[in-house]
Amino acid sequence: MDEFFSLFIEEMGEPIFRQEVPPSSIERYSxxxxxxxxxxxTEHGWCGYGDGxxxxxxxxxxxxxxxxxxxxxALEGRDTYHVIARGAFGDLYLYGENSGFSLDIVAxxxxxxxxxxxxxxxxxxxxxxGFFLLVERESNDFGDLFEPAYNKLGxxxxxxxxGFVPALAFGGPCDLAHLxxxxxxEHLVLLAQISTLEPYSFSDF
Numbered sequence: 001m002d003e004f005f006s007l008f009i010e011e012m013g014e015p016i017f018r019q020e021v022p023p024s025s026i027e028r029y030s031x032x033x034x035x036x037x038x039x040x041x042t043e044h045g046w047c048g049y050g051d052g053x054x055x056x057x058x059x060x061x062x063x064x065x066x067x068x069x070x071x072x073x074a075l076e077g078r079d080t081y082h083v084i085a086r087g088a089f090g091d092l093y094l095y096g097e098n099s100g101f102s103l104d105i106v107a108x109x110x111x112x113x114x115x116x117x118x119x120x121x122x123x124x125x126x127x128x129x130g131f132f133l134l135v136e137r138e139s140n141d142f143g144d145l146f147e148p149a150y151n152k153l154g155x156x157x158x159x160x161x162x163g164f165v166p167a168l169a170f171g172g173p174c175d176l177a178h179l180x181x182x183x184x185x186e187h188l189v190l191l192a193q194i195s196t197l198e199p200y201s202f203s204d205f
Contacts, residue, residue, distance in 0.1 A: 004129035005040060012137050013050025013086035017158040018113055020045050025058060032097050033059075033082060040132075052156035053088045053140050063087075066094060075114065075197070079103075087140035088149075090161050090188055093131075100124070101131045107188050108142065108168050109193035136137040144173055148176050158180065163187045170193040 009015070021041040029038060041056070048055045062083035069092075070076050079096035083102055084093050090107035105112045120127075140146070149162045156162070163182040166172035169191065 004133050009049065012054050015047045015049055016052060016122050018045040018047040019158060032057040033095060034124040034128045035174060036128040042142040048158065050137055051150055053137055053146050056085050057085050061185060065188045068189050069197045073197050088146055088156060088162050091140055107191045108164060110169060110191060110197050111200050112197055113200050143174060144178065145176055149179050152176060153181050159184055161187060167191060167194060
């Protein structure tokens, strides 16, 4: 394990629910995702960290999610994006084939943050290491609700997330009482369908 991934685990927490990555997935994303990321997949698999607050995922499982959020927005056609990680509440981390780690989506509020990023083929390994070094546990703990949700609803499985029911876009309350364990892909597609993805504005911070 390299020092960057070791520091990531120190920040995020120990892995759970490891899924081995098949050679077919490595082959599928070779040339589309950085070699270092594929090496991490081979070494660590796809799994949750810190009791499930953060997950590395199979991008193929989330193709429909990415398409549902991006379709009809200013992001459509800008790049080919792949979801490579997600948070317990549906934060999505996407890698663009031409722009790298340039897009984050906060699914429950249907907002995104994009960055202008010129991909340097010579620094792609460092970009992957930097992503895992800089991602924070706190930024995936929406409203400090992870621990209360974990204690009330239990540990997430690899295909689950904590979702607000009814969804915030439907006017649902943003509190523990209205959180449920839901199937991640299905819930994320639903969120994409009920609210148009908008960029963050300065007033949101």
